[in-house]
Amino acid sequence: MIKIDVIRTSGDYGFEATDANGHTIRIDTSPETGGTNYGVRPMQLLLMGLGGCSGIDVISILKKQRQEISYFDMHIEAERETGKEPALWKAAKIIFTLGGTIDEDKAKRAAQLSMDKYCSVAETLRRGGCEISYEVRIKA
Numbered sequence: 001m002i003k004i005d006v007i008r009t010s011g012d013y014g015f016e017a018t019d020a021n022g023h024t025i026r027i028d029t030s031p032e033t034g035g036t037n038y039g040v041r042p043m044q045l046l047l048m049g050l051g052g053c054s055g056i057d058v059i060s061i062l063k064k065q066r067q068e069i070s071y072f073d074m075h076i077e078a079e080r081e082t083g084k085e086p087a088l089w090k091a092a093k094i095i096f097t098l099g100g101t102i103d104e105d106k107a108k109r110a111a112q113l114s115m116d117k118y119c120s121v122a123e124t125l126r127r128g129g130c131e132i133s134y135e136v137r138i139k140a
Contacts, residue, residue, distance in 0.1 A: 014038035047076050053121040057114035065106050071099030071139055089130040099139035108136045
C-alpha cells in the first residue's frame with residue numbers, strides 16, 4: 001500500500017504532498033481560482049508523472065541495449081476537455097529528444113514500448129479517454 005500525506009501549508013489552496021520517503025511536492029490552484037502560484041496544479045502533476053514514468057522506461061530500455069545517452073529531454077503538450085466538470089485530459093503529445101551514441105530505431109522502439117506496454121501513467125490517462133501521441137528526435 002502506497003501512502004501519501006497532503007497538508008495545507010500556504011494560504012487557502014497551497015499544499016505539500018509527501019511520500020513515505022520524505023519527497024515533497026508543492027501543489028496549488030491557479031490565481032484565477034484563488035491560488036497563489038505556490039505549487040504545481042494537480043492536473044499538470046499528472047503530465048509530469050507521465051514524463052517521469054516514460055522517461056524512466058525509455059532510459060532503462062536503452063541502457064539495457066547498451067546505448068550511450070548523453071542528453072535526454074521530453075516536451076509534453078496536452079489539451080483538456082472544455083465545458084465539462086471534471087475536465088479530463090483529452091490529448092497529449094510527447095516529444096522525446098535524445099543525444100549520444102543512440103540507434104534511432106532502438107530509441108523509437110523504446111518510446112513505443114514505454115507508451116504501449118510499460119508506462120502505467122500513460123495507460124491510466126488512456127483509460128480516462130486521453131489520446132497520447134509521441135515522436136522521437138535524435139539530437140546531433
